Amino acid sequence: MTSRLKSYKRKRLGLATVIAFCALCFLIGFYSSALLSQNVxxxxxxxxxxxxxxxxxxxxxxxxxxxxxxxxxxxxxxxxFQVLSWKPRALYFPNFATAEQCQAIIERAKVNLKPSALALRQGETAESTQGTRTSSGTFVSASEESTGALEFVEKKIARATMIPRTHGEAFNILRYELGQKYDSHYDVFNPAEYGPQTSQRIASFLLYLSDVEEGGETMFPFENGANMGDGYDYKQCVGLKVKPRKGDGLLFYSVFPNGTIDQTSLHGSCPVTKGEKWVATKWIRDQKQE
Structure with missing residues (x-):
């Protein structure tokens, strides 16, 4: 009986020791953490x-x-940002501008909208390219927009692209109404088609100023080398498609770092099938713009 009692006391003593040791470790850890978290x-x-x-x-x-x-x-x-594609290099920027900034840009552009024009290649005429681009738009520089929205966007584009503001053209503010679109094309000017160029467009930044209920996607039909055969119809809306969302941005490069044209940068605007599309386009060149 005496030996059982002694064994019981030893067990209780061992358990108490373990509990006391654990409590001591907790206190040491707690106060050490508090000291380390203080400003030094x-x-x-x-x-x-x-x-x-x-x-x-x-x-x-x-x-x-x-x-x-x-x-x-x-x-x-x-x-x-999110990388959408490496062929072409296309990056997506969510919430690049606020809804208020987008609306201010739309209000500034509304009063000067005209049918969008095309830069014609050698041998082309306005008649032969009719229907290629059916939007309306106007050019507005950051200094011509009184709320500062365009200046904010322009500065942010320069940081995102690491290309100075001085290399950008004025913003081309575009409206696409029901059924309007822009067939697949390049923003870069191939000297073989347009003649010698003193300055070249190397990148494009699109700021979507409105949501679009249906259609109006920015498309890259040659993404990753797809559809590059001779039979491609430039009116088709195929390939990688980016849905417009108010305030979001899309950046893509038209040339490689060595200056050669990226053939996969072909892009277009799918027809708007419901609603209306507003977008501000900033073309960026390899030379300083006056």
Missing amino acids: SGVRPRLRMLEMMKNGEVEEEEASSMPHGVTGDESVGSIP
């Missing part, structure tokens, strides 16, 4: 930078700002 004198607080968006979740990575040059930015910035 002489250490700058770090900025939080949006790094990636995956499956609807936002991942953040710490980043501190650096000393900058005369023309640089004071702090770290980030513009979320």
